[in-house]
Amino acid sequence: MKKILIIAMKSMELKKNSEVSLLLTDDQEIQKLNKIFRNIDAPTDVLAFSMSEGSHGSSLPEGIGEYLLGDIIISIETAIKQAKLLGHSLEQELTVLLIHGLLHLLEFDHISTEDSEKMKAMKRKKY
Numbered sequence: 700m701k702k703i704l705i706i707a708m709k710s711m712e713l714k715k716n717s718e719v720s721l722l723l724t725d726d727q728e729i730q731k732l733n734k735i736f737r738n739i740d741a742p743t744d745v746l747a748f749s750m751s752e753g754s755h756g757s758s759l760p761e762g763i764g765e766y767l768l769g770d771i772i773i774s775i776e777t778a779i780k781q782a783k784l785l786g787h788s789l790e791q792e793l794t795v796l797l798i799h800g801l802l803h804l805l806e807f808d809h810i811s812t813e814d815s816e817k818m819k820a821m822k823r824k825k826y
Contacts, residue, residue, distance in 0.1 A: 703794050707801055713768070719804065720770040721797070729774040744781060745796040746772040747803035771800035 700721060708717055726742035734740045736748070749769040773796045782792035 700793060700797060704797060704801070707798055711801075711805070713805075714766055716766050717768055718766060719768045719801065722770065722772045723775050724772060726774050726776040729772060729777070732772060742774055742777055744774055744777040745800045746770075747800040748772075749804045749806065751806070768801075769804040771797065771804065773797065773800065 700723075704719060704721065708719070729746060730740065730742040732746055733743050736746070747769060750767045751769075773793065775793075778792045778796055779789055782789045785792070
């Protein structure tokens with residue numbers, strides 16, 4: 700996963716010293732986090748917490764936000780279910796979720812049609 704993340708970050712032309720924290724967890728733990736941070740009491744596949752969004756961004760020293768991108772949390776249990784449902788490997792599903800989380804850290808969102816289309820294209824790219 701680290702190799703895929705490095706390749707994706709390079710292809711997105713992020714600063715060389717950029718950092719992302721990655722946590723692989725289970726449905727129970729991601730559900731707790733989803734409830735706390737999104738008020739949704741259900742497991743999800745991926746959560747992303749950007750260091751440049753909300754209260755985090757305002758507390759970072761100038762320029763640091765360019766390097767400390769944030770946290771990506773992926774539920775392995777949900778990834779396994781989705782891989783089976785979609786008929787592809789767990790590795791491919793984890794790659795899609797990792798890229799999806801990274802795009803959220805870069806402030807892409809699925810709410811705007813333009814961002815949604817860009818996110819779909821980036822997730823289809825081979826890393």
